[in-house]
Amino acid sequence: MANPFRIHQSSQGDISIFKVEGYLDAHTAPEFERAIQAEIDAGRHRLIVDCEGLTYISSAGLGVFMGFIEEIREREGDIKICSLVPKVRQTFELLGFQQLYHILDSLPEAIQKFTDTPRWEG
């Protein structure tokens, strides 16, 4: 199956933006994990994952968000999530991710959130 998952990476100041497309399951999650890990290794800890093009997520994809968040917050950073399509939002919410992450409606709002609330305060 061609290009089931794609990541487009960009930055705005010290914020790294990952636009993810396609589906994020146990097959494609390792690619996402490597991309996030590389960013942390490069000392960048303010990340936005823009999910506008993400059509599907399973627990393997959600696990990537969970696996890094503690380390990133210890380094004064955060992962903010934006632009979830309804089906994907439902999966995040089924597990209660809205209690653990800032989930914003759009990329500009996610960028603004880093200005307003750079750190997760629960």
Next chain:
Amino acid sequence: MSVIERKFLLQVPSSTENLAIVREFLNKVGQQAGMGDDEVAKVQLAVDEACSNVIEHAYGHDSSKEVMVRVSFDHETLRIEVIDTGQGFDPSSIPRQELEELVAQRKTGGLGVRLIQKLMDEVHYEVGPGKKNQIRMIKKIAR
């Protein structure tokens, strides 16, 4: 009144690249069963999680093994069985932890089992390590 039951069977090599095929299979069967898009999406995710657990845990990514998905439906109910012959998996071995605790401990395991429970109406595990393990899931069809 006689009840007509339709049965479908999919068998794929135990590799995560086949999860997309499993999901597409469930999409077609769910549509034929008359389920709405939202219900089909829940079934797809639950079965993806069950198959991912088999591929990763029961077979340890050994793609020479096979994962079997059996689906049947009648007017009211969709029944799915995910079957493997690998190492048994006991879901009760997963501690019930809050998401916050898992994050603090940097653990990500057990999310799939949790999702399956939330998505399906009934979930039953039958474990026979090395012989036959199966997870049976039932989803009522909203009419």
